[in-house]
Amino acid sequence: MRLSIFLFLLIAISCNEASQTPTPPATTPTPWPEDATKMDTSAAKTTSDEIKYDKYCNGRFGYCIEYMAGVFNPQPESDNGDGRIFTSSNDEETLRVYGALNLDAEGYNIPLEKKFKMDQATYGSSISYKKLGNDFFVISGEKKGKLYYQKTIGTPESFYTSVLLLDKENSETFKLQSEKIFETFK
Numbered sequence: 001m002r003l004s005i006f007l008f009l010l011i012a013i014s015c016n017e018a019s020q021t022p023t024p025p026a027t028t029p030t031p032w033p034e035d036a037t038k039m040d041t042s043a044a045k046t047t048s049d050e051i052k053y054d055k056y057c058n059g060r061f062g063y064c065i066e067y068m069a070g071v072f073n074p075q076p077e078s079d080n081g082d083g084r085i086f087t088s089s090n091d092e093e094t095l096r097v098y099g100a101l102n103l104d105a106e107g108y109n110i111p112l113e114k115k116f117k118m119d120q121a122t123y124g125s126s127i128s129y130k131k132l133g134n135d136f137f138v139i140s141g142e143k144k145g146k147l148y149y150q151k152t153i154g155t156p157e158s159f160y161t162s163v164l165l166l167d168k169e170n171s172e173t174f175k176l177q178s179e180k181i182f183e184t185f186k
Contacts, residue, residue: 051177055184056084061099063153063160066184068177093170095181097162102154112137112154119152138182147171151182160185 056074057064060081067074072086072095083098102109110118116137120127126143139150147168152161162185164178 051180053180053184056086056097058083058097058099058160061158061160063097063099064184064186065095065097065162065181067095067181071177093167094165095162096165097160097185099158099160102156102158109156110159115152115154115159119150123148142168149178149182151185153185 051071052069053066054069054074055064055066058077058081061083067086070089072088072093075085075087077084078098082100083096086095086097087093102115104110112135113132116130116132116139119137119139120130123139123141123143127139127141129138129140131138135155136151136153138152139148141148145168147166149164149166150161152159162182164181166174166178
C-alpha cells in the first residue's frame with residue numbers, strides 16, 4: 001500500500017498539463033479487461049536505465065506513452081482508433097491506453113471532478129490512493145489480487161486514460177518502470 005501511495009505521489013508531482021488538444025470524432029470508450037493475471041518478469045530490470053522503452057502515439061487523440069519494450073507487446077490498435085492494449089509476453093499483465101471524447105449523453109462537457117468520481121465508482125472500496133489535479137487524476141489500489149494504477153488527463157475536448165494492471169508479487173520489480181510509463185503519458 002505504501003508503494004502505491006509513493007508511486008502516485010511521484011507521478012502526481014511530475015505531471016504537467018497536456019499540451020495537445022485535438023478535436024477528435026465521437027467515440028464510446030472501450031472498456032478495459034478485468035482478467036489480467038501474472039506478468040513475465042524475465043525482461044524486467046531493477047533500474048529504469050537498463051530497460052528499453054518504445055513510444056506509442058495515438059493519431060486520433062494525440063496522446064503519447066512510453067512502454068517497456070520486450071516486457072509489454074503492443075496489440076493492434078482498436079478498430080475505432082481510440083487506443084491500444086499492451087500485454088506481457090504471457091498475456092497476463094496489461095497496460096491499456098485510450099482516449100474518449102469529453103461529452104456526456106446529452107453532448108455536454110464532463111467536468112474533471114465528475115469524471116474522477118465516476119471512475120472511483122468503478123473501483124469501489126478497493127482504492128488505496130487517489131489524487132485530483134488541475135488537468136489530471138490518478139487512482140490506485142488492489143482488486144481481485146491485482147494492483148491497478150490509473151492516470152487520466154482531461155482536456156476540454158477529451159480524456160486520455162492509461163491503466164496498468166500488475167500482479168501484486170511483481171509490484172516492487174516494476175516500480176521504476178511504472179513510474180516512467182506514467183511520467184511519459186501526455
